Amino acid sequence: MTSQPTPRATPRTGPRTLPPFRADHVGSLLRPPALKRVREERAAGRIGAAELAAAEDEAIRDVVAMQREAGLRGATDGEFRRASWHMDFIYALGGINKVEDENLRITFHNAYGDVEFAPPSAHVEGRVGLEGTIFGDAFRFLRDTVGEGVTPKLTIPSPSMVHYRGGRAAIDEAVYPEMDAFWADLTSAYAEQVRGVHELGCRYLQLDDTSLAYLNDPEQRRHVAGIGGDPEHQHETYIANINRALAGRPDDLRVTTHMCRGNFASSWVASGSYDFVAEALFGGLEVDGFFLEYDDERSGGFEPLRFVPKGKQVVLGLVTSKHPELESKDALKRRIDEAARYVDLDQLCLSPQCGFSSTLEGNNLTIDDQLAKLRLIVETAEEVWGAG
Secondary structure (H helix, E strand, O other): OOOOOOOOOOOOOOOOOOOOOOEOOOOOOOOOHHHHHHHHHHHOOOOOHHHHHHHHHHHHHHHHHHHHHHOOOEEOOOOOOOOEOOHHHHHHOEEEEEEOOHHHOEEEEEOOEEEEEOOOEEEEEEEEEOOOOOOHHHHHHHHHHOOOOOEEOEEEEOOHHHHOOOHHHHEOOOOOOOHHHHHHHHHHHHHHHHHHHHHOOOOEEEEEOOHHHHOOOHHHHHHHHHOOOOOOOHHHHHHHHHHHHHOOOOOOOEEEEEEOOOOEOOEEOOOOOOHHHHHHHHHHOOOOEEEEEOOOHHHOOOHHHHHOOOOOEEEEEEEOOOOOOOOOHHHHHHHHHHHOOOOOHHHEEEEEOOOOOOEOOOOOOOHHHHHHHHHHHHHHHHHHHOOO
16 A cells, blocks of 8 residues: 655645735634524514624624634634624615515535525615615624734625626616616726725725635626626626725725625535636735635646736635535645645644534534644644744
8 A cells, every 4th residue: 555645744835924824714604503592583573783782792702712712814704793794795786675586596516515505685775875884883893892912804695696697687787877887886886895894994805705716607708698608708898897995095905806606504505616707806806915725626726826917915715614524734744735736835724624603503513623723734834834
């Protein structure tokens, strides 16, 4: 029997003082059972908004302390005040209404079969605008909670997510007869949001975007064609409009994007390597770093990373958030070595492949499992790039 080669002694390039950090995470974290119970009480009308907010405050203090304990240099609020990683933000934009649309069902996959999910959707029924900095109060609380030496990170959905699921059909043609006007209003609202969170002290902003990973899957491109989109060039439209939203952002605001293939109750939607979007995405999207899903064969190989230019960071999502089994450090180091064949080691970082709880239900692992994975990421990063 042939033994596995020992990972080579990877040369240390040092820790990072700016985000994304060598050891990082995507954003959402498992909601504690006590907070879930309080949310149920609130939904049933048995308690008021103030009692829910107090429970959220307590849970966020605890989860920030957990991130510090794990050794992370950046912290989120776990998205504990949200039901969904993206829809809470989208519904807060002016001109967008929440709708139930059974025609927009999503099929998630896992090792045991398929899961049909029809979450609420959004229709654009008025001019899109920003009525106030979204998640502003949530960020203030996080900012004041993290303490010295930890950078608070805010995660929001990218502009693409307002469009992807419903396409043209979800945008009232009486309001926006031409799509150029829709994109102009949407990117203007996002630019205002970026300025607003920066004024609150945010220096680490992440735009979460499943669409740019989904479009690598031929099935998803067929979906785009079926709702009247242009599957061959839609990613280029999205990249251009994200850049419009970020144009003129403050120099000290670090922006990353996270791209995965779906994450709901340990299930996924799309498959395929980043090949289809890689050249336009890595070479054209004006962000500082890319959080990429790379925890299993569905993500393909590291070859697309050859398009990542100097000066951009790649956060390798090598540790799965979908199941509790703990990866080995040696296996993680081998995969980092593989990625370093296509992009310089100094441009690499390490994280989970996705959030642990993109919706309030969470993935199928425990809070202790989550902590073990975050500690593994920190320890592996210290061994590869040096402590700090």
